[in-house]
Amino acid sequence: MSQNPMPGGSGDMDEEALKRLLKETFGDALPEGALDGLDLGAIAAQANLPQDPAQLRAAAAQMQQMFMGSGEGPVNWTMAEDLARRAAVGSLQIPGAPGAPAPTGSPGDPDPTPAQVQELREAAQVARLWLDPVLAIDVPAAELAVFSRGTWLHRTLPRWRSLVEPVAAYMAGAIGEAIAAQTAQMGEAVLPGGADPAGMMERIGGTLFAVQYGQAIGTLAREAMGTTDLSLPLGRDGEPALVAANVADLVDENSLDAPAARIFLAAREIAHTALFAAAPWLGKALFSAIDDYARGITLDLDALDEAVRELDLSDPESLQSRRPEDLFVFTRRAAQERALEELATTLALIEAWVDHVTSRALEGKLPQLDALREVLRRRRASGSPAEQMLASTVGIELRPRRVREALSWWESVLATEGIEGREAKWAHPDLLPGSEVLSGTPQAPRPAPEGAGDGAEAVELPADFDAELEKLLREEEGGTDASGDGR
Structure with a gap:
């Protein structure tokens, strides 16, 4: 001793x-x-x-x-994915811990039954038949995949990791610095033997981030209907998919007509998949925008310093119980706000287009169509608990803005340009409206074309334009021309 x-x-x-x-x-x-x-x-x-x-x-x-198992980099992805799997099956719950909400939906993670697989695939066949006449793009031919919650997680985790890695590295370092500031004994003056206290603290920061991230993604697996709920292509290219247990939960929780709900959700998933296949640039642009936004995000370090004062680093349950909003308070610069606005606008255009085409395809065919649309609108507008936890953890809000305005815009395009013209808007991002168009904000005047310096802008209308026009019309009726000789 x-x-x-x-x-x-x-x-x-x-x-x-x-x-x-x-x-x-x-x-x-x-x-x-x-x-x-x-x-x-x-x-x-x-x-x-x-x-x-x-x-x-x-x-x-x-x-x-x-x-x-943290491997390369500061974030312990192995632990994060393990926590996500436990949350997906509903086994990650710490009694009384605000950071680990009680599992939502039906218990556990049951495999889809043969009956569920058959019902959902039959619904997808009907949805394809009804969507085809209202679209000018190809409806995906791939058979609908029917997932468990764990399978949804397995298929989407690679996308999630690539999305959050830029902000994860930054946050791990920031949290580590905050912890180091609270344990000043671990500085260079106290570790003369050559230890790397910064590395130790960064690993702790990466662990804290991994805990919150794993809980958020795992909880989302218990809520997602398919792989495109967030208007992001999170699954395999060209493969629509639905989570059987979550579809059943949505039906039960909202007292919906089950066959109608299955067709409705399959139609939305297929429409999303068709759009991302027809416009390959779209998914890349969304992920690029999220990446650009994440790389510039910053934490409120004063709030973080205050939060880590009460952390018990010896107790993993204590780390898991920390709510994201207790640890991660984000600050945004003007450029970040603009990037977020653009991302939200693109998500709104996708969401509105899917709502627009599925409503036209299903109108008059499905009972409770309006009720089904409203249920999904409320979910997207308010954000599920998992979405809110994800936003609190990584600072990225994946919610659309001005969906109703975007829906009105798509309806006007269809009325003036038809189905072909509507789908042609997805050929290039410059053909889509910006947030100022959807919000009705006056736009700055466009610069005059090159070479027009002494052209149209130099023309002035007469002060009494109406009188001059009436005089010209009388002259035409009288048979006189500009020369005045009557010919």
Whole structure:
């Protein structure tokens, strides 16, 4: 036993036990001798470590597991995806923890039954037949995939990871710096043995981010109807898919006609898939816009410093219980707000186009069509709990803005240019309206074309234009021409 026990706990833990905790937790990040001469009691108090030796050993094992498998980069993606899978099946719930909401929907993650697969695929066949006459783009021929929640998660995780990686690296570093500021003993002056305290703190920051991210994506798997609910192509190219358990939950929760709801949801998923296949640039542009926005995001560091003061770094459940809004308070520059506005506008145009074409295809054929549309509108307008958690975690709001205005715009295009003209708007982003068009904000005048410097802009109308026009018409009726000779 060490001769330097640290009083205050139930077991008066000695410093050797604390050294073992730190070495087991951080592994090679702690060089030999790095902890010699340190005031480990102060470190333990600062980090809220347990004093009882048994509790300390348990904390070491838990922390070691949390940091295992992080691989390259600061974020422990292995742990994040494991938490996401547990959340998807409804097994991730910490009683009383605000950061881990109770699972929504039906229990567990049941595999789709043969009856559910048959019903959804038959609904998709009907939806294809009804969509085809109202579209000027190809309806995808791929058979509808019917997923469990876990399969939805497996298929979409690669997309999610690529979306959040830019902001994840930044946030891991920011959280690590905030933790380091609260445990100043871990600075260079206290770790003369060559340890990398910045790396340690960044790993802790990456772990905190991974916990929140995993919970958000896993919870979303319990709510998503298909792979395009957010107007993003998250699944495989050209493959529409629905989550059987979540479709059944939507029907039960809203007292919907089940066959009608299945056709309605299949039609929306197929319409989304058809659009992304017909306009390959669209998905790339959406992901690029999210990437650009994420790379410029910043955290309110003062709020983060305050949040980490109460963190118990020895307790994984304590880390999981932190609500995203407690840790991550985002600040946006003007450029970020503009980027978010453009992203929300594009999402609104996609959402409105899908609503527009599916409504035309299904009108007069489905009972409760208006009720079905309203249920989906409310979900998209307010954002599900998982969407809100995702926005709080990564700072990216994936909600459309001005969907009703966008719907009116698509209806006007159809009235004036027809189906072909409507679909032609997706040929290039410049053919789509911007947020100022949908909002009715006056636009700045366009610059005059080159070479028009002394042309049209120099023409002035007479002050009494109506009188001059009437005089000209009388002359025409009298048979006189400009020369006045009557010919």
